[in-house]
Amino acid sequence: MSTTTRETTIEADETLPIIRITREFDAPPERVFAAHVDPDDVVRWLGPHGYTMTLQRWDAETGGGYRYTHVSPDGGEYRFFGSFHEVRPAERIVQTFTFEGFGDSVALETMTLTALDGGRTRITGTSLFDSVAARDAMLASGMETGVVEGYERLDALLLDA
Amino acid sequence: MSTTTRETTIEADETLPIIRITREFDAPPERVFAAHVDPDDVVRWLGPHGYTMTLQRWDAETGGGYRYTHVSPDGGEYRFFGSFHEVRPAERIVQTFTFEGFGDSVALETMTLTALDGGRTRITGTSLFDSVAARDAMLASGMETGVVEGYERLDALLLDA
Numbered sequence: 001m002s003t004t005t006r007e008t009t010i011e012a013d014e015t016l017p018i019i020r021i022t023r024e025f026d027a028p029p030e031r032v033f034a035a036h037v038d039p040d041d042v043v044r045w046l047g048p049h050g051y052t053m054t055l056q057r058w059d060a061e062t063g064g065g066y067r068y069t070h071v072s073p074d075g076g077e078y079r080f081f082g083s084f085h086e087v088r089p090a091e092r093i094v095q096t097f098t099f100e101g102f103g104d105s106v107a108l109e110t111m112t113l114t115a116l117d118g119g120r121t122r123i124t125g126t127s128l129f130d131s132v133a134a135r136d137a138m139l140a141s142g143m144e145t146g147v148v149e150g151y152e153r154l155d156a157l158l159l160d161a
Numbered sequence: 162m163s164t165t166t167r168e169t170t171i172e173a174d175e176t177l178p179i180i181r182i183t184r185e186f187d188a189p190p191e192r193v194f195a196a197h198v199d200p201d202d203v204v205r206w207l208g209p210h211g212y213t214m215t216l217q218r219w220d221a222e223t224g225g226g227y228r229y230t231h232v233s234p235d236g237g238e239y240r241f242f243g244s245f246h247e248v249r250p251a252e253r254i255v256q257t258f259t260f261e262g263f264g265d266s267v268a269l270e271t272m273t274l275t276a277l278d279g280g281r282t283r284i285t286g287t288s289l290f291d292s293v294a295a296r297d298a299m300l301a302s303g304m305e306t307g308v309v310e311g312y313e314r315l316d317a318l319l320l321d322a
Binding site (some may be wrong): 015016017018057061062063064065066067081082083084085086092094095096098104106108110126128130131 | 176177178179220223224225226227242243244245246247253255256257259265267269271278279287289291293
């Protein structure tokens with residue numbers, strides 16, 4: 001396990017309103033994919049440490065939708081909703097994403113799973129915004145902490161399974 | 162009716178991979194909105210003159226999805242699918258869009274309806290692509306003809322109703 005890379009890379013594109021995220025996991029694509037679509041798994045890892053997540057809706061399939069709430073340790077509520085454009089098992093998830101605190105801003109998110117040697121997986125995520133200002137507002141909102149800590153929780157879930 | 166403007170404006174953004182479309186209609190927002198979500202209306206106007214449209218799925222509501230086929234006069238078939246991020250009656254529709262002939266390219270489309278004097282409506286559409294190349298490929302695909310002719314058919318539908 002000495003070669004394991006668990007660093008989350010989060011990059012803003014130089015010219016387009018895009019955020020790119022790369023992360024590797026110690027589980028095969030089928031398992032990492034399942035953790036992104038199975039509602040019992042999702043509530044165990046998505047979001048920062050110490051938050052609880054409740055699903056108002058979760059239909060993780062092509063043409064489906066979702067709506068969920070994160071509750072912080074001090075009781076603050078954060079609501080998100082979106083639709084699933086395409087859910088292609090173990091390969092690709094394309095979905096929309098709105099953080100209700102950001103008004104009408106919508107991001108289009110694409111996640112691709114790539115099998116690595118040793119039963120590992122690299123996920124590559126792209127979040128596309130309709131303006132550079134909206135992208136930068138998302139970066140400034142604390143989303144990096146949420147992503148990094150969420151993937152640490154996902155590591156633990158994958159070890160546990 | 163002498164002041165009616167029925168010109169469709171289609172513009173490519175200078176720096177972002179966006180297409181913007183503006184069009185006015187001789188009907189109020191409620192009616193123009195209905196023509197975009199009612200499946201019986203949609204199949205009567207969406208797409209170029211002479212095409213027939215069949216719906217494999219049509220759930221035009223927040224978190225819903227769609228899949229349809231256009232058949233050209235010479236029998237060519239063109240398939241499209243996507244999801245509805247948000248459907249806000251008479252105000253706004255946000256959806257994803259894939260033309261299956263374009264591989265995995267996905268656009269995020271936002272349409273806003275604005276009430277004008279005289280019971281008329283202006284719609285403003287934005288299609289956001291993940292690269293300038295994908296946006297330019299869509300412009301080169303003949304989409305402009307489809308949009309312009311579709312709105313001509315929508316004019317006729319609105320007069321007919």
